Amino acid sequence: MVINEQAIDFAVFGEGEEAFVEILKRIENKKKEFKNRIPNTFYKSETGKVIKGPGVNFCQNLDSFPFYDHEIWKEYLNPYKFYSIAVSRGCPNKCTYCFNNFYSEIPENPTNYLRFRSVDNVINELLQVKNKHDIKYIDFIDDSFTVKKEWLKKFLQKYKRLIDLPFRCLVDSKYMDKEIAYQLKESGCKWVQMGVQTLDSEYKKNKLNRHETKKQIVSAIKLMKENEIKLQLDHMLALPDEPITAQKKALEFYKKMTPDRIQTFWTTYLPGTALVKKEYRKGKLSDKELEEINLGKKYYLHRRSDNKNKNKIYRKHQLAFRMIPVLPDFIRKKIRPDIVEKTPVTVFNPFLFIIDLFNGLFSKNPDFLSYSDYYLSQIKRIIKKKAVWTPPYQKIEYSSILSAYRCLEDNRFDEWEYLWNPIFSTACFFYFFSEIFGSFFIFFVGTSFVYSSD
Numbered sequence: 222m223v224i225n226e227q228a229i230d231f232a233v234f235g236e237g238e239e240a241f242v243e244i245l246k247r248i249e250n251k252k253k254e255f256k257n258r259i260p261n262t263f264y265k266s267e268t269g270k271v272i273k274g275p276g277v278n279f280c281q282n283l284d285s286f287p288f289y290d291h292e293i294w295k296e297y298l299n300p301y302k303f304y305s306i307a308v309s310r311g312c313p314n315k316c317t318y319c320f321n322n323f324y325s326e327i328p329e330n331p332t333n334y335l336r337f338r339s340v341d342n343v344i345n346e347l348l349q350v351k352n353k354h355d356i357k358y359i360d361f362i363d364d365s366f367t368v369k370k371e372w373l374k375k376f377l378q379k380y381k382r383l384i385d386l387p388f389r390c391l392v393d394s395k396y397m398d399k400e401i402a403y404q405l406k407e408s409g410c411k412w413v414q415m416g417v418q419t420l421d422s423e424y425k426k427n428k429l430n431r432h433e434t435k436k437q438i439v440s441a442i443k444l445m446k447e448n449e450i451k452l453q454l455d456h457m458l459a460l461p462d463e464p465i466t467a468q469k470k471a472l473e474f475y476k477k478m479t480p481d482r483i484q485t486f487w488t489t490y491l492p493g494t495a496l497v498k499k500e501y502r503k504g505k506l507s508d509k510e511l512e513e514i515n516l517g518k519k520y521y522l523h524r525r526s527d528n529k530n531k532n533k534i535y536r537k538h539q540l541a542f543r544m545i546p547v548l549p550d551f552i553r554k555k556i557r558p559d560i561v562e563k564t565p566v567t568v569f570n571p572f573l574f575i576i577d578l579f580n581g582l583f584s585k586n587p588d589f590l591s592y593s594d595y596y597l598s599q600i601k602r603i604i605k606k607k608a609v610w611t612p613p614y615q616k617i618e619y620s621s622i623l624s625a626y627r628c629l630e631d632n633r634f635d636e637w638e639y640l641w642n643p644i645f646s647t648a649c650f651f652y653f654f655s656e657i658f659g660s661f662f663i664f665f666v667g668t669s670f671v672y673s674s675d
């Protein structure tokens with residue numbers, strides 16, 4: 222669909238290294254026709270006809286790529302203080318809402334999607350940046366860092382010996398045991414992030430194609446606690462057809478197995494995923510909605526009007542899940558589903574932001590530390606360059622103050638550059654007012670409510 226836009230000449234799908242070189246050659250030669258089609262690319266011929274190149278297989282030798290060049294970000298932020306790095310590509314799972322479920326099938330004859338760099342290749346990159354820059358934290362951004370146990374063991378031993386910096390990684394409860402947890406701790410792991418998404422086991426297996434069991438999740442949480450590694454759990458809201466009772470199950474679960482942070486994500490409809498295709502087949506998505514999803518125009522479909530009551534329940538649970546890790550034990554135990562359901566939804570979202578901020582900063586969550594660092598560097602940059610807000614580069618689509626307010630509620634902070642817009646700036650005023658007022662209100666009223674309902 223993107224290639225149909227007049228201004229677009231090439232659109233790459235899948236991994237782009239091979240495609241990009243071919244595109245550059247084509248531009249350099251000023252030639253529109255090529256004997257061989259450009260791999261993993263949609264492009265236009267001399268006559269304007271859209272051509273699709275073949276989906277070529279995934280590069281199996283990740284060591285053949287140069288190290289990622291972080292220097293290009295230097296003008297905007299310090300890319301080295303919190304250094305992010307991937308040791309692999311791909312994921313062993315194919316969750317229905319995730320891009321991995323179709324991405325792995327892009328090649329015409331797909332083989333081996335999950336690939337790892339060699340231990341030495343990763344260590345060499347880290348040594349190179351460590352010797353040049355003042356790195357404080359390493360962020361391993363791989364979808365599943367602990368999948369290959371032997372690789373991990375070898376890597377963590379070298380990492381401890383040669384790099385020895387605190388780090389965070391993403392783990393999968395299916396690939397976690399005593400030995401892995403201990404090795405993570407010994408080599409400097411401070412935080413892990415782990416997907417739970419839903420506590421309805423049947424729904425999880427049948428609709429999301431996720432196969433970790435509750436037992437595996439419990440065991441992974443216990444192992445992280447035993448090894449004093451901080452844990453963030455990811456939980457999804459508004460999954461299509463998920464029984465609303467799943468939120469109550471989740472509430473009870475998180476009360477008992479409380480992590481250091483529960484990150485909630487509203488279900489996002491990504492183009493091409495099995496989830497979107499299924500919803501369309503079932504008639505839950507119209508042709509227009511599917512087109513908008515594919516064009517990247519619409520993805521927050523949890524806001525559908527026919528789902529308003531359910532959304533309120535999700536919003537109340539979102540607040541409860543974010544609060545659970547920061548509450549003292551004796552208050553946490555008193556939270557019951559009926560209390561959550563009586564929480565006033567109007568003051569809910571502002572409080573959420575404040576809780577998250579305090580929890581993130583006090584628990585030294587790397588996301589919050591790096592975000593603070595980023596925003597501070599932006600302020601410094603603006604002062605130094607005497608810069609003003611970036612002028613708008615696209616049409617403002619806010620039809621009302623309410624729609625702009627909702628964008629703020631969704632934490633879509635990329636919209637800040639529209640601050641000059643009267644609709645958006647009015648929404649900002651109300652948002653901050655309700656944030657401060659809501660925080661005080663819910664703190665005093667909510668706390669007394671918890672006590673009086675005992």
Ligand code: SF4
Nearest residue numbers: 312314316319321364
């Ligand atoms: S485990 Fe995570 S990264 Fe892998 S397919 Fe599922 S959601 Fe995607």
